[in-house]
Amino acid sequence: MSKDEIKDKKRKVDTSEVSDHKKKHHKKDKKEKKHHHKKDKKEKKHHHKKESKEDEEESKETTIEAPVEIEVEGAATDSGYVQNKALTAVPQSEVDEFLKENEVVIEDPAKLNLRPLLSFSHVSLNKEIQSEIAKFPKPTPIQAASWPYLLSGRDVIGVAETGSGKTFAFGVPAVNALVQDGKKKQYAGIKVLAISPTRELASQIYDNLIILTDKLGLECCCVYGGVPKDDQRRQLKKSDIVVATPGRLLDLLQEGSVDLSNVNYLVLDEADRMLEKGFEDDIKRIIGETNSKARQTLMFTATWPKEVRELASTFMNKPVKVSIGNRDELTANKRITQIVEVIDQRGKDRKLLELLKKYQSGPKKNEKVLIFCLYKKEAARVERNLQYNGYKVSAIHGDLTQQQRTQALNEFKAGKSNLLLATDVAARGLDIPNVKTVINLTFPLTVEDYVHRIGRTGRAGQTGTAHTLFTDIEKHLAGGLVNVLNGANQPVPEDLIKFGTHTKKKEHGAYGAFYKDVDMSKKPKKITFD
Numbered sequence: 131m132s133k134d135e136i137k138d139k140k141r142k143v144d145t146s147e148v149s150d151h152k153k154k155h156h157k158k159d160k161k162e163k164k165h166h167h168k169k170d171k172k173e174k175k176h177h178h179k180k181e182s183k184e185d186e187e188e189s190k191e192t193t194i195e196a197p198v199e200i201e202v203e204g205a206a207t208d209s210g211y212v213q214n215k216a217l218t219a220v221p222q223s224e225v226d227e228f229l230k231e232n233e234v235v236i237e238d239p240a241k242l243n244l245r246p247l248l249s250f251s252h253v254s255l256n257k258e259i260q261s262e263i264a265k266f267p268k269p270t271p272i273q274a275a276s277w278p279y280l281l282s283g284r285d286v287i288g289v290a291e292t293g294s295g296k297t298f299a300f301g302v303p304a305v306n307a308l309v310q311d312g313k314k315k316q317y318a319g320i321k322v323l324a325i326s327p328t329r330e331l332a333s334q335i336y337d338n339l340i341i342l343t344d345k346l347g348l349e350c351c352c353v354y355g356g357v358p359k360d361d362q363r364r365q366l367k368k369s370d371i372v373v374a375t376p377g378r379l380l381d382l383l384q385e386g387s388v389d390l391s392n393v394n395y396l397v398l399d400e401a402d403r404m405l406e407k408g409f410e411d412d413i414k415r416i417i418g419e420t421n422s423k424a425r426q427t428l429m430f431t432a433t434w435p436k437e438v439r440e441l442a443s444t445f446m447n448k449p450v451k452v453s454i455g456n457r458d459e460l461t462a463n464k465r466i467t468q469i470v471e472v473i474d475q476r477g478k479d480r481k482l483l484e485l486l487k488k489y490q491s492g493p494k495k496n497e498k499v500l501i502f503c504l505y506k507k508e509a510a511r512v513e514r515n516l517q518y519n520g521y522k523v524s525a526i527h528g529d530l531t532q533q534q535r536t537q538a539l540n541e542f543k544a545g546k547s548n549l550l551l552a553t554d555v556a557a558r559g560l561d562i563p564n565v566k567t568v569i570n571l572t573f574p575l576t577v578e579d580y581v582h583r584i585g586r587t588g589r590a591g592q593t594g595t596a597h598t599l600f601t602d603i604e605k606h607l608a609g610g611l612v613n614v615l616n617g618a619n620q621p622v623p624e625d626l627i628k629f630g631t632h633t634k635k636k637e638h639g640a641y642g643a644f645y646k647d648v649d650m651s652k653k654p655k656k657i658t659f660d
């Protein structure tokens with residue numbers, strides 16, 4: 131495939147959340163970009179004015195010292211964090227063991243050395259929040275390690291595998307900051323803003339947050355495109371917390387229906403996606419509307435490619451990076467069995483029927499299977515083909531109305547349908563219970579997207595299978611895929627290695643293309659969920 135064909139392919143892919151809005155405002159964006167760039171630079175200067183060179187150097191901490199009571203003044207907000215006595219009493223060896231076992235790496239330029247929370251009783255939160263999260267046995271590693279820093283008001287980059295509880299990792303400290311002495315603080319406009327790349331994910335984050343806010347009288351709303359604006363306009367006037375997709379949020383900002391100037395807790399979920407070229411300008415403009423002096427900025431993701439790190443740092447103030455597992459390399463959740471088959475492009479339809487027999491017949495009849503395509507048109511064609519062969523299949527892609535998308539997802543979540551066909555609109559973040567198998571009918575555009583797609587199974591400590599059909603059209607991604615398979619100790623088919631050991635990494639407009647050799651000697655490390 132020629133370079134132009136690849137570019138063309140990229141354009142046609144279902145990126146329906148890169149909304150019409152963006153197309154509309156693209157020209158305007160270009161003009162404003164210059165202005166915002168200057169403004170961003172100014173902001174950054176402001177943030178970093180007091181930093182010494184020494185502070186800027188990152189430090190790698192895998193051991194937390196000094197089991198003493200630490201009181202930390204919020205760096206960017208007025209929130210304070212006091213390490214509680216129960217945590218202080220934990221022997222250092224136990225803390226070290228936890229960090230080692232879970233491969234927790236904390237890189238903190240301010241070297242605060244905050245201990246991870248080994249149990250929910252190790253943190254003093256609002257009672258209602260505490261009782262909600264206590265339904266889980268204990269904090270997941272990303273929650274354990276990031277909460278102390280978030281409760282201290284620090285900017286945090288949280289990188290942890292798919293399905294490892296990142297939503298509550300950023301959600302719990304967000305909601306906790308809005309209450310004081312057990313009560314909701316006086317209304318002071320929108321304080322918390324979480325941005326997500328897709329409507330479905332925004333809606334899911336909202337569902338998680340209202341579990342926490344419901345009993346506290348806090349107002350939370352969710353704004354995304356494809357549905358009427360009136361109700362969203364009304365809710366925005368009284369909300370403390372807003373979860374949004376960028377396109378609709380910018381529309382509402384431009385018409386003056388939303389004021390983000392009080393936002394002091396900003397989350398970019400699926401942060402690497404949000405910083406990609408398609409979203410970058412929107413994100414800059416949204417961030418430019420928030421309270422730059424008091425803002426705590428959070429970026430959470432399962433994949434953190436080098437290409438976006440520099441851009442991320444322009445929005446953050448001395449961020450602490452909390453990673454679980456070796457997140458500098460692209461790694462998949464190790465509880466997922468990954469099967470990759472190299473096939474001829476023309477054999478796909480027949481192969482899919484074979485796979486469905488394998489994963490959804492006999493005792494597996496009712497197991498949930500999620501099939502990924504790359505194109506909207508492809509999804510529509512496969513849907514017809516499956517229906518023709520007697521399968522009841524729901525679909526979610528950008529050519530469907532929001533109502534159809536929501537209905538398909540809800541039916542699949544509730545188990546009313548057990549076969550869902552999706553494009554990459556559903557690749558990231560969606561937490562669908564009991565998906566046993568992910569089938570990649572067409573490989574995604576990047577290996578990062580592959581990691582996110584297969585992460586729809588094997589969530590919250592469960593296991594799952596990902597079966598991927600790979601053709602020579604995607605051979606430029608073979609090396610990256612080999613690395614991911616090796617990293618998770620999965621078999622690598624000979625046919626895949628034949629495509630070569632170079633991988634062309636995702637291009638980022640600002641940083642160009644990156645090439646990397648495959649490390650065939652790499653051995654996986656063990657990560658435990660609980």
Ligand SMILES: Nc1ncnc2c1ncn2[C@@H]1O[C@H](COP(=O)(O)OP(=O)(O)OP(=O)(O)O)[C@@H](O)[C@H]1O
Pocket residue numbers: 266267268269270273290291292293294295296297298431432558559560561585589590
């Ligand atoms: N402490 C916990 N213990 C057990 N399960 C948890 C805990 N916290 C959250 N969960 C559950 O784990 C599941 C996955 O969480 P979540 O959707 O936040 O994952 P994620 O890390 O954001 O995944 P992705 O990278 O795919 O977006 C959810 O069903 C959530 O309710």
